[in-house]
Each structure stands twice: as structure tokens, then as C-alpha cells.
Amino acid sequence: MSNRKPLVAILSGAGISTDSGIPDYRGPNGLWRRDPGAEKLVTYDTYMADPDVRRRAWLMRRDSETWHARPNAAHLAVAELERSGVPVRVITQNVDGLHQLAGLPARKVLELHGTARAVVCTKCHARSGMDTALERVAAGEEDPPCRVCGGILKSATVMFGQRLDPEVLAQAMGIAKACDVFFSVGTTLRVQPAASLAGIAAEHGARLVIVNAEPTPYDELAAEVVREPIGTALPALLSALASPGT
Template sequence: MGNNRPLVAILSGAGISTDSGIPDYRGPKGLWRRDPEAEKLVTYDHYMTDPEIRRRAWVMRRDSQTLRAEPNAAHHAVVRLERAGVPVRVITQNVDGLHQLAGLPKRKVLELHGTAREAVCTRCHRRSGMQEALDRVRAGEEDPPCQDCGGILKSATVMFGQRLDPVVLGDAMAITKASQLFVAVGTSLRVQPAASLAGIAAEHGARLVIVNAEPTPYDDLADEVVREPIGSALPALLDGIAQEAGAGR
């Protein structure tokens, strides 16, 4: 890191993006609670074996707010902290790319669950822009195959039943263990292995702050639990850290 300043690791979940119009999955009004069948659309085995599931999944992607969403105050607060010279790394469970869209360098964002902004072929692994695939869906292709090999296309996200990328997970573990401050924001901390990072951070001596609307299994380990709305609570927290860093120069 070079400047001996404490490393801030931020684990972000769906709750950081709800102000951008992207619904969460497990909250009181989350997608899985409203439509349990929707979970099949992002389950690898169902997706690979059932053309009807794939057709419905492409309709869901076409109609999704994810690629139309803009970063909100919480995303911008993370960027301000980074630009204040504080070493920041974001480990995100989100696939919306909003941290990068807000201006955080790509190399400082670890996407545990991949990205919805790209499509990937399940056979030859070619990646392409998601908009390119969605344009084909809008033009009438209900289940667009890979244009290189004809394989099944999916979003470049980690579906249920798929393993996380071991390299990304390993990097996330290393950052977690090295952090002096670990902020878990907008995540239920119920999906493993991402949730375990909060515990690992605390075990390695980091100050653990949890910013989330509902209780999490790791609240008892936290140095601070914030129940205020993320759009105001996270900027207040991170701007305070940035000011302290500026004063300490």
C-alpha cells in the first residue's frame, strides 16, 4: 500500500444498491420472497437443462433495472474515501458494477458473484458485453447461443450451484485479513462464504462495522452496528474516516 495508512475493506451486498432501484433478494420485499420460482432462473442446473428457464431468464435480464441503474450516494461515498488517499478495497456480492460506474478503479473491486454486465459462453468461455446479447433478444432470439461455438450463453454471474472463482475468493480473504477496518454494508451476512469474511476480519483484529437494516448473524462480533438508511449512514461513516485521514497527513 505504500503510505502505511490503515486498509479499509468494504463488503457490499444488495442493500447498497436498493437506492439505485435494484431490488434486494432476501429482504422483506426481496425477489426470492416474492417469487420463489425466480430462483430457478439463476440456478445453474435448471438453466443448463431447461430451455424454457433460459428463455424466462433472458426476459428477466432484458427487463431488469440492473444495467439501467446509476450509482447512489453510498457508492459515491466509497469513491470519495478512495480519492482522499485512504487505501480502500471493495469486496462485493453485487453483480451490478455500480462501484466501478461511480469511479472506483476496477482493480480495487472484487466481484465475488461475477458481473451482470457481461455474458459468457458455458462451452468456450468467450465473454461479450451483456447489451450485445440483449440486443439479440430484443431482435427476436429467445435463447441466443454463443456466436463463436453455438454454446449456451449465460450472464457472467455466479449462479446457485456454481463455485465462486477461487482466485477472487482468495484475494478477498487476503484483503480481509490485512484490513484494519472492515465495513459490511447492505448484506444479510447469511450467504457463505462471503458472510464468513466479517468473522475473519474480526478474528484478525479489524474494527468491524455492520451497516444493515436487519440484524445479521455477526452483529455480536461487531464494534459498531448501524441501522440507519445506507444512503445517509455510509456517507456519514466514510466521510468521517476521510476527514480523519486528511487531518492525519
């Protein structure tokens, strides 16, 4: 018998971060429900074409709940599982960086939609910290240009109208095919291609566990569907994996 520990993949969506005070996008209290106009602030073509949209986008970034958010029990449980010696890979649809703040090594986190904690130039692709860009906004630059080439800066997130990074997506698909257990946590599994990862994992023999308040299109493929709150359900599920003899 092999003593190899199972490779655990965790696909995390907005629902894992709501306990940290970051609202989801499409839920009852989601960003798009509260401010329908916010969606165009993160639509690439609109952002690039309209300086007023960019100025409003910078104010939205400045006021984001992300900067005050701390990892919650679910993020901490994932990091604890990794520290216990179980091979863990996180594939996240979130841009908040809370998995890394919880202590999970950055190399074990694939950010499908990029990160809100950095900015990138749309012209020369230079990257820098979001904190520096927001300091410039606070100092009076309403739409700070790239300091390298003068190009338009945006957050290092995937906006509407942009493709996912094909290399990151390929790595995510590789993990989905190779893992032994695949947790889908806090995501509706309705946004492709991220949602397809759950199906790929199940097709390749992984045990699929879905932890989400609402039904998803992949529930029938799951070995287990959990509707309990993520902050209590996920730590319990992961603790069982880390225990000897499981």
C-alpha cells in the same frame, strides 16, 4: 509513528443498491418474494437443461432494473474515499457494477458473484458484453448461442449450484486478513463463504463496522453496529475516515 493510512475493506451486499432502485432478493419486496419461480431461472442445472428456462431468463435480464440504475450516495461515498487517498478495496456480493459506475477503479472491486454486465459461454468460456446479447434477444433470438462455438450463453454471474471463483475468493480473504477497518454494508452476513469474511477480518485485528437494517450473526464481533439508512450512514462514516487526524 507510521503515517501509513489504514486499509479500508468494504463488503457490500444488496442493501447498498436498493436506493438505486435494485430490489434485494430476500427482503419484503425482494425478487424471490415477488416471483418465487425466478429462483430457478438462476439455478445452473435447471438453466442448462431447460431451453424454456433460458428463454425466460433472457427476458428477466432484458427487463432488469440494473440497466436503469445509477450509483447512489453510498456508492459515491466509497469512490470519494478512494479518491481522497485512503487505500480502499471493495468486496461485493452484487452483480450490478454500480461501484465501478460511481468511479471506483475496477481493479479495486472484487465481484464475488460475478457481473450481470457480461455474458460467458458455458462451453468455451468466451466472454462478451451483456448489451450485445440483449440486442440479439431484441432482434428475435430467444436463446442466443455463443457466436464462437455455439454453446449455451449465461450471464457472467455465479448461479445457484455454481462455486465462487476460487481466485476471487482467495483475494477477498487476503484483503479481510490485511485490512485495518472492515465495513459490512447492506448484507445479512448469512450467505457463506462471503459472510465469513467479516469474522476473518475481526479475528485478524480489523475494526469491524456493520451497517445493516437487520441484525446479523456477526454483530457481537463488531466494534460498531449501525442501523441507520445506508445512504446517509455510510457517507458519514467514510467522511470521518477521510478527514485529517482520523
